[in-house]
Amino acid sequence: MPLKCQMCDKAATFHITELTGGKPQELHLCEEHARKYLTQADGPEGGPPSLAGALAQQLVVGQAAQDLARLDQRSCPVCGITFYEFRNSGRLGCPHDYACFRKELEPLIANVHGEAEHKGKRPKRSQGDTSQQVELIRLRREMKEAIDEEQYERASDIRDQIRKLESSGESG
Amino acid sequence: MMLAGAAPQRRDFFPGKVGTKRMGRGEPLKLDELARTSGEWLRGSGPESDIVMSSRVRLARNLANFPFICRANDTDRAEIERTLRECVARINETAKLQYVDVNKLEGLDRQFLVERHLISREHAESVGARGVAIDQGEQISLMINEEDHLRIQVLRSGLDLQRAWEEMDRIDDLVEDHVTYAFSDPFGYLTACPTNVGTGLRVSVMLHLPALVLTQQIEKVFRSLQKINLAVRGLYGEGSQAMGDFYQISNQITLGHTEPELLEQVGKVVPVILDYERKARNVLVRENHDNLHDRVSRAYGILQTAQTISSEETMHLLSSVRMGINLGLINDVDIPVVNQLFVHTQPAHLQKIRGVPLDTANRNIERARYLRRHLAKGKDGADQN
Numbered sequence: 001m002p003l004k005c006q007m008c009d010k011a012a013t014f015h016i017t018e019l020t021g022g023k024p025q026e027l028h029l030c031e032e033h034a035r036k037y038l039t040q041a042d043g044p045e046g047g048p049p050s051l052a053g054a055l056a057q058q059l060v061v062g063q064a065a066q067d068l069a070r071l072d073q074r075s076c077p078v079c080g081i082t083f084y085e086f087r088n089s090g091r092l093g094c095p096h097d098y099a100c101f102r103k104e105l106e107p108l109i110a111n112v113h114g115e116a117e118h119k120g121k122r123p124k125r126s127q128g129d130t131s132q133q134v135e136l137i138r139l140r141r142e143m144k145e146a147i148d149e150e151q152y153e154r155a156s157d158i159r160d161q162i163r164k165l166e167s168s169g170e171s172g
Numbered sequence: 173m174m175l176a177g178a179a180p181q182r183r184d185f186f187p188g189k190v191g192t193k194r195m196g197r198g199e200p201l202k203l204d205e206l207a208r209t210s211g212e213w214l215r216g217s218g219p220e221s222d223i224v225m226s227s228r229v230r231l232a233r234n235l236a237n238f239p240f241i242c243r244a245n246d247t248d249r250a251e252i253e254r255t256l257r258e259c260v261a262r263i264n265e266t267a268k269l270q271y272v273d274v275n276k277l278e279g280l281d282r283q284f285l286v287e288r289h290l291i292s293r294e295h296a297e298s299v300g301a302r303g304v305a306i307d308q309g310e311q312i313s314l315m316i317n318e319e320d321h322l323r324i325q326v327l328r329s330g331l332d333l334q335r336a337w338e339e340m341d342r343i344d345d346l347v348e349d350h351v352t353y354a355f356s357d358p359f360g361y362l363t364a365c366p367t368n369v370g371t372g373l374r375v376s377v378m379l380h381l382p383a384l385v386l387t388q389q390i391e392k393v394f395r396s397l398q399k400i401n402l403a404v405r406g407l408y409g410e411g412s413q414a415m416g417d418f419y420q421i422s423n424q425i426t427l428g429h430t431e432p433e434l435l436e437q438v439g440k441v442v443p444v445i446l447d448y449e450r451k452a453r454n455v456l457v458r459e460n461h462d463n464l465h466d467r468v469s470r471a472y473g474i475l476q477t478a479q480t481i482s483s484e485e486t487m488h489l490l491s492s493v494r495m496g497i498n499l500g501l502i503n504d505v506d507i508p509v510v511n512q513l514f515v516h517t518q519p520a521h522l523q524k525i526r527g528v529p530l531d532t533a534n535r536n537i538e539r540a541r542y543l544r545r546h547l548a549k550g551k552d553g554a555d556q557n
Contacts, residue, residue, distance in 0.1 A: 051367050079243040091319070093243035095236060095354035095362045098369075109359070109366050114401075115428020118360025118370045123353050124345065133237040133352065140238075144245050 005030035031065075051090050054111040076100045078138045096134045136165055203272075203281050207524035210515060211288060211310030211327065216507040218330020222498045223446050225378040225418060225511065227328045228289075229336045229435075231344055232320040232363045232372035234354040240364040241317060246300060249317055253301035255351065256316045260305040263346040269305040269312070280529065283520035289327065291315055312343065320364050320372075322347070331442055333375060333435050341431075360427065370427030375438045378407070379445060382417040382495045383452035390419075393448060401425055402441060416487035416494075416514055421445070457499060468496030476547045480536040486517050486543065505547060513546060 005012045005028065012028035072084035081093030083101060092098070098105060110116040139162050146155035213226045234240060238252050260269055274282060274291065282296040291304050295318045302317035315323040324347070326340045354362040360370040368374070384390045394404050405420040421441070423434050456464045471492035474481075494510045496502040515521060522538050523530050530538055 051365065079239045081243055089242060091242045091364045092240055092366065094239040095234065095356070098356060098359050098362050105366060109369065109427065112367055113370065113425045113427035115370075115425075117358040118427060120360065120371045120373075120430040120433075121341070121344075122360075123348055123355050125348065125352065127236065127355055128352055130236070130356070136237045137239050140248060141245075144247065 004028070005033055007033040051108075051112060054108055071104065074101075078134050078141075080141060094134075094137050096137070132165055132168070136162060139165070203284060204524055204527065206288075207284065207516075207521055210512045213311055213327040213329045214508065214511045214515065215329050216511050218328055218332045220442075220446060221330035221507070223380055223449055224331040224442065225329075225380055227331055227333045227336050228325060228374075228376045228378070228420075229333065229340045230323055230325040230374045230376075231340060232361070232368045232374075233322040233324070233344070233347070234362060234364070235321050236352045236354045238321065241319060241321070242364060250301045252321050253303060253316050256314075256322055256347075257303060257305075259347055259350040260314060260316075262350055263343070269307050269314070271303055271305045274302045274304055275300060280520050280523060284524050287515060287518040287520050292318060292323075294318060295323075312339070314343070314347075320368070331377065331439075333377070333439050337375075337431060337435055367424075368426050371429070371431055371434060373426055373431055373434050374422050375434050376420045376422035377438060377442055379419050379421060379442075379449075380417055380491070380494060381419055381445070381449050382491050383456055384449050385417045386456065387452045389448065389452060393445060397421060397441065400437075400441070402438065415484070416491040418491075418514075453495070453499060464499075465501050468492050468499075468501045472496065472502055472547070475543045478540040478543065480533075481540045481543065482536055483517065483519060483539065486539060487514065490514055490517075509546060513543065517542060 004010070008030060010030035010032070012030055072087065073082060075082045076093055076097050077100070078096040079093035081097065083104065086092055086097070086101070092101075106116055139158050143155050143158040143162065146152070146158060216225075218224070218227070235252060235255065238244060238248055241249070244252065257271060260271060263269070272285070274285070274295065277285075282291070285291045285304065286293050286296045288310065290306055290310060290313045292315065295302060295304070295315050298318070300317070302315075304316065305314040306312070311327050313325045313327075315325070324340060324343055326336045326343070328336045328339075356362060361372040363369050363372055381390060381393075384393060397404055401424050403422050403424045405422070407415045407418045407420070421438065423437050426434070429437070471489040475486070475489050475493065490510055490513055493502060493505070494507065497505060497507055497510065516525065517539050519535055522535050522542065525542070526538055
């Protein structure tokens with residue numbers, strides 16, 4: 001049974017977790033009340049937009065319920081986090097999420113920071129092969145899954161791949 | 173079998189018993205001894221330190237080849253901790269850091285580090301492989317496996333943001349010599365929470381604003397700060413209540429501005445708030461001198477004579493005494509003593525100093541005894557237990 005909006009009898013299509021203040025506070029609202037909630041003051045403490053606020057605001061403005069459901073199910077091929085999980089926790093799963101969910105994150109980030117492009121310090125070292133680093137994250141997760149499923153031979157193969165990648169990364 | 177290779181638990185850095193007491197290069201970091209001292213940043217020596225307790229900068233950094241903490245399994249977390257612990261050991265020569273394995277600490281010791289501002293509450297309450305490297309003066313701390321893989325913090329006494337940043341920049345470069353940070357265009361340094369992305373830099377100042385609280389102008393100040401995208405928090409950061417009239421003011425935005433711009437954003441608003449606070453103090457002295465003097469003297473008197481006292485009341489009264497000293501209404505105790513009392517009368521500190529666990533009622537008695545000993549009038553009193 002779908003969750004009801006906390007303010008009325010309609011189905012709750014927006015699930016907002018406020019992270020400001022001590023404990024995360026969960027809100028389940030229909031579209032109308034979500035819009036209302038987000039247009040009141042700027043979050044519970046006033047001031048700069050909170051992540052949850054910005055996130056929900058963007059979704060209220062940009063997404064129909066169906067699109068939202070589809071987006072929520074999308075997951076990162078590297079760490080496995082779904083957009084729904086990110087939306088609920090406010091935390092991303094790995095560096096690759098910034099590439100994988102870039103289209104969704106860009107307006108959100110612009111909303112929070114007022115800018116979408118980094119200025120300032122950069123690493124002195126070359127970043128190396130980013131795809132290789134990302135591949136390492138994916139392989140480690142795959143190895144863990146193989147172990148959990150007791151597929152030890154597969155796990156062993158993956159471990160060899162990881163070692164190969166790690167050693168090529170060190171020499172390069 | 174073969175899978176044991178997944179997470180080699182090497183402990184070859186920091187020889188000796190790794191855990192609560194012994195770390196560093198064979199040198200013990202004794203939390204019990206630490207409890208009797210205080211960090212450099214509490215000395216009250218920096219610029220504007222009558223109102224600015226401390227300046228703090230922190231950087232959020234992540235390793236490029238690991239998932240962020242919320243998707244990291246135990247093996248990943250152990251590997252991240254090992255990688256960064258070894259990195260800390262390598263930069264040890266220049267930065268003189270000692271490593272504490274937070275995962276092996278008991279709850280009281282973790283709380284103790286929170287009270288000293290060396291780890292965050294989130295880091296204390298989290299689970300699994302994690303640690304913190306601390307320098308001798310307690311001005312630098314590197315938290316491993318907090319919300320991000322690495323959180324570097326530099327604290328300085330008074331208003332000293334520029335030097336805090338220079339120190340931070342140097343440590344960040346040293347760390348980066350050994351690891352590859354997650355960084356990409358256009359977002360910059362990548363962080364678990366998009367609110368920290370870009371520079372990963374949080375610049376904050378801890379201000380003591382008793383007169384603005386007393387004259388009920390503090391809300392007005394907060395509202396204007398929030399309008400210019402600055403956040404206001406309590407003594408122990410996010411979600412913590414303002415205790416002892418201490419407020420942390422920090423930048424909310426981390427992306428799209430250079431580090432010096434972010435320093436400037438916080439730095440330029442501080443003189444304005446200092447001016448408000450000093451004006452409010454002057455008004456109190458001019459128009460309400462007797463009441464103010466009475467308030468400050470009573471606060472001092474209670475702290476000198478109470479037999480049992482809560483942490484909350486202590487903070488509240490110490491705040492009045494601190495302002496009283498700054499206004500010349502109290503002359504026989506120094507600011508660094510009071511600064512230290514704010515920290516040493518916290519629950520975990522009292523228990524570490526006393527050396528035994530104490531329940532709330534006994535903590536209140538111990539706190540009162542500690543205050544009497546440190547604020548006693550004249551030499552005779554100072555020697556009392």
